[in-house]
Amino acid sequence: MSARPDIDVRPIREDEIPDWIRAVHTGFLRAPEVSDREVAERSPYIVPSRTLGAFDDRRCVATFRSFAQELTAVGGAPVPADAITNVTVTATHRRRGLLTRMMGQDLAAAKERGDVVATLIAAEYPIYGRYGFGPATWAxxxxxxxxxxxxxxxxxxxxxxxxxxxxxxxxxxxxxxxxxxxxxxxxxxxxxxxxxxxxxxxxxxxxxxxxxxxxxxxxxxxxxxxxxxxxxxxxxxxxxxxxxxxxxxxxxxxxxxxxxxxxxxxxxxxxxxxxxxxxxxxxxxxxxxxxxxxxxxxxxxxxQADWLWVRILHVERALEARTYEGEGTLVLEVVDPDGLTGGRLRLEASAGGASCTPTRQNPDLTLGVGELSALWLGDESAVRLAALGRVREDRAGAGRVADALLRTSRRPWCPDVF
Incomplete structure (x- = not known):
């Protein structure tokens, strides 16, 4: 079912913060009352331009918030990230495309700002893969x-x-x-x-x-x-x-x-x-x-479960930001149905650095942006994803080459929840 056109998805106003918090409580099955003290505590950290709500007849029925974050790439470089949190859709308004609309607005704004990736901690596993996220760390x-x-x-x-x-x-x-x-x-x-x-x-x-x-x-x-x-x-x-x-x-x-x-x-x-x-x-x-x-x-x-999910917004910058323990070249066909990033790119990597540029060469691997996002921090295996049918090896042995380049000796870890 698609969202009714009169359900307005937009950044909230300051006077709508109490109603927005109430919708967050409802979505996370907390008591729906909102105290003046909670509004006072939370308001300084809610940036209205990055706080979305879906409004049906002036009632907030879905919520979404993001904030600026730095995420450590392999090798220690901090990359700007769009950290996503407080995502809810009230039970009365599910299956109407509200999350898709909020996610689309936020990711487009993040790409425009120059964020390299988006991040989140997923309450439910099946939701975020369809938006290009992949589980990049586990706990x-x-x-x-x-x-x-x-x-x-x-x-x-x-x-x-x-x-x-x-x-x-x-x-x-x-x-x-x-x-x-x-x-x-x-x-x-x-x-x-x-x-x-x-x-x-x-x-x-x-x-x-x-x-x-x-x-x-x-x-x-x-x-x-x-x-x-x-x-x-x-x-x-x-x-x-x-x-x-x-x-x-x-x-x-x-x-x-x-x-x-x-x-x-x-x-x-x-x-x-x-x-x-x-x-x-x-x-x-x-x-x-x-x-x-x-x-x-x-x-x-x-x-034991998935923890930090990552969504790459700019493949070239993401792959150039990290370091590599090995040396090699890989041509990737990165598919992004949302059109935020992707394309056919040639990665040349060594211990001294990396370059990632568009190319017309035949691809070695074809994969979705979510799969690349899961591989980016070095935890996932391209060989395993190929065995699962989620990565296609266009050149025999390309999965092993990718693992030799991308995987890390210690697993990535995110100690925080947000």
Missing amino acids: TEWTVDVPRAGLDPRLSVPPDGGRIDLVTGEEVRKLGPELHERLRAGRPGVVDRDERWWQLSTGALRQDRFPWTEPFHAVYRSADGTVEGLVTYVCDNTWADAKQPLNTATVKGLIAVSPAAERALWRYLCSIDWVTTVKSGWRSPDDLLPFFLPDPRAARITM
């Missing part, structure tokens, strides 16, 4: 049975001369941004964090709609005193009938810029008195956890 959560893990509690102090210190939220706001910038420079898939992110994560800024529990923060300092890791976690207070502790430490965020810091922070979490279970939070699927544990089976996977 895994482990639940660690601490007594079974086999760690020697006497080794809770880092053996490399480093140390673990508990710190306050105020200290995190001073130490965290620089540490995160170091992480961002070395890990594809990481996105930037603004001052508001650090305020929200440390309780300096609180929102009525989200209950706040004051967390613990711990940093790892190397032997020379440099902060190389940070973990934020909360603990419950659960005991067995026989006065046996059964407490769980739940990680809200852990970033580390060295393997020593990563191992030391996980070891610290598993050495806290009374803690018998550690929930890892959303991690990269190739995290050092659980394989540094004496018994890796003590960590069971409790969640």
